[in-house]
Amino acid sequence: MLPPPRADVSSLYIHVPFCFHKCHYCDFYSLVDTRDRQPAFVARLTDELRALAPWAASLDTIFVGGGTPSLLAPHLWEHLLACLASSYDLSQLSEFTVECNPETVTPELGAVLAAGGVTRVSMGAQSFDREHLKTLERWHDPDKVPEALHIARRAGIPRASIDLIFGIPGQSVADWERDVHTALSLGLSHLSCYNLTYEPGTAMTARRSRGQFTPTPEDDEVEMFRRTPELLASAGLSRYEVSNFAVPGDECRHNLVYWRQGQWLAAGPSASGHVAGMRWKNAPRLDDYLLQGDAGFSPVVDVEPPDPRRALAEVLMTGLRLTEGVDATIALAEAERVSPGAAARLLTTADAARRAGHLEAATSGWRLTEPGLLVSQSVIVDFMSALDPA
Numbered sequence: 001m002l003p004p005p006r007a008d009v010s011s012l013y014i015h016v017p018f019c020f021h022k023c024h025y026c027d028f029y030s031l032v033d034t035r036d037r038q039p040a041f042v043a044r045l046t047d048e049l050r051a052l053a054p055w056a057a058s059l060d061t062i063f064v065g066g067g068t069p070s071l072l073a074p075h076l077w078e079h080l081l082a083c084l085a086s087s088y089d090l091s092q093l094s095e096f097t098v099e100c101n102p103e104t105v106t107p108e109l110g111a112v113l114a115a116g117g118v119t120r121v122s123m124g125a126q127s128f129d130r131e132h133l134k135t136l137e138r139w140h141d142p143d144k145v146p147e148a149l150h151i152a153r154r155a156g157i158p159r160a161s162i163d164l165i166f167g168i169p170g171q172s173v174a175d176w177e178r179d180v181h182t183a184l185s186l187g188l189s190h191l192s193c194y195n196l197t198y199e200p201g202t203a204m205t206a207r208r209s210r211g212q213f214t215p216t217p218e219d220d221e222v223e224m225f226r227r228t229p230e231l232l233a234s235a236g237l238s239r240y241e242v243s244n245f246a247v248p249g250d251e252c253r254h255n256l257v258y259w260r261q262g263q264w265l266a267a268g269p270s271a272s273g274h275v276a277g278m279r280w281k282n283a284p285r286l287d288d289y290l291l292q293g294d295a296g297f298s299p300v301v302d303v304e305p306p307d308p309r310r311a312l313a314e315v316l317m318t319g320l321r322l323t324e325g326v327d328a329t330i331a332l333a334e335a336e337r338v339s340p341g342a343a344a345r346l347l348t349t350a351d352a353a354r355r356a357g358h359l360e361a362a363t364s365g366w367r368l369t370e371p372g373l374l375v376s377q378s379v380i381v382d383f384m385s386a387l388d389p390a
Contacts, residue, residue, distance in 0.1 A: 009275055010060040011257045012052075012088070014045070015268030016069040017286055020101070020139065037286060042076045044290050046083040048267045051296030055265055055275060058089040061254035062096045068124075070100035074112045081116030090117060095159075095253045097122055103140045105148035110155030120159040120252075121152045122192075128182045129175055132168045135213070136196075137203075146186055159250065161190035166224040168196055169213040176224045180231045189236075189250040193228050194243050195221060225374055242321045242373050259318040261311070267298070277306030309338045309387060316383045320368055321376060328365025338387060345386035353379055 018033050018041075062084070072080070084090065097120040098113055105121075113121075127133050128142040149160050162183055166176045183191055196216070198205040208215060229239050237245040241259060244252065257264055266273035270284035282298040283289055289298055304310070312334050319326035328350070335342035350366055353359035358372030358379050372379055 008057045009055050009263045009265055010057045010092075011254060011262060011264035012056065012059055012062045013254075013264055013266045013271055013273070014049075014062070014064045014069075015266070015271040015282075016041075016064060016066040016072060017269050018071045019066065019068045020071065020103070033286075037290070038072060038076055040290055041286065042072070042080055045268055046080060047296040048298055049083055050087050052265045052267060053087040056088055058092040060092060060094050061257060062093065063254040064098045066099055068101045068104060069098050070104040070109060074106075074108045077109065077112045077116065081112070085116070093117060093119075095119055097252065097254055099124065100148060100152075101140060102142075102144035102148040105144075105151050107151055107155065110151045110157065113152075114156040118157055120161070121149075121157055122252075123148060123160065123162040125162040125183070126165045127168060127171075128179050129171070132171055132175065135168055135170060136165065149186055149188075159190070160188060161192060161252065162186070162188060163192045163194065165194050165196050166228075167216045167221045169215055171216060171220075173220055173223050173227065177227060177231060180228065184232070184235045189247040190252065191232060191237060191245045192243055193245065195225065222374065226370075229370070238323075239373075240323050242376055259322050261315050261318060269298070271298075272302075277311060279304040308334070312338055313384045313387060316387075317380050320366065320380050320383065323367060325362040325367030326365055331365070335387060339389070341389065342387050346383065349382050349386040353382070 018038065020032065096118045098118050099122045101124055105123075123145060124138075124140075125142070125145045126136055126138050128145070130142060133140070133142065145162065149162075152160060164179055164183060166179075180191075180193075196204075198208055198215075207213060229245070232238070232245045236247050238248065239245050240251050241255070244255070246252070254264075256262075261274075263275050264273060265275065266280075266282065269282055269286050269289035272279065272281045279302070280300045281302040283301050291299065312331065315331065315334075316326060332343040332346060335346050350359055353372065356372075358369055358375060360367055360369050360372075368376055368379060
């Protein structure tokens, strides 16, 4: 279970599993609730949040994801936000993000979120093309995206981001460029641009295996990836992580905690936390989660104790996705402690990546080039493999 209490964790993730519809490409834990379990869920969640509070310092970031957190009724949001305010020190909170579906953002919800300290919304737009949304089985009206952003801003929530997906079957490079231009017309300072991934066990992957659609040609996906930073640069957004772009200073601070291997608490079904090198995952089933755990804590399905080799692998895996890169000096020193000869193998791997044009020197040490970001997964696998003898 959790390590002994330590009041130095300053980030918190909360998972709300409810959705209108399970999108075919999504592999996050979510469900369509037909049994009106929102009140029971919020009651259970607040118990867990109070149980976790002794591990927290003054919180710096909170992120509520899902699922569709904006699907929660406003009065339940009031209860949840009141619990956070009474259980945690929020005086130093710099970022409080809530994921939203455009169809569920109302003036009432916006007012409740703003009054509760929410400073940022992350909107799941995915595309502004109705046919591409239909392919993804996203059932929102794309015209609702600007309307929802306007409601959030008018309520007093100062920051916003939207998610877009490229590589949707039937999507052309021109279609993708139109989506990016539409997003930029909304005055955003942050944009997440994800390549459609066919995750195992999803309906989208099953449909592809049955030949129900033709995936986007690889050359088109490469061109979409290549064009994205060029298009966003005109609006002052630059890449800071493989799939994330922001005006400098408007990066998602909470996600940077993940990518920099910081510490965070986690509440809600399927939520994963990281404290003092220990990782755990809450039970990913609402019925199991609603059963009261030990003194408010959630039942867990995965607990990983501190492991120096795994910790370094994770530093390489997430750090190389960041444009700031990885501190090579620290990584090499830690590699030698993890496995004799690992530092030399990392250096060999880095030299090979440099010769291939995939790696360059950075202030921190190692950073992927633009061509390297395009093949980041294979480069990262090479670095992680270097930690172990052949």
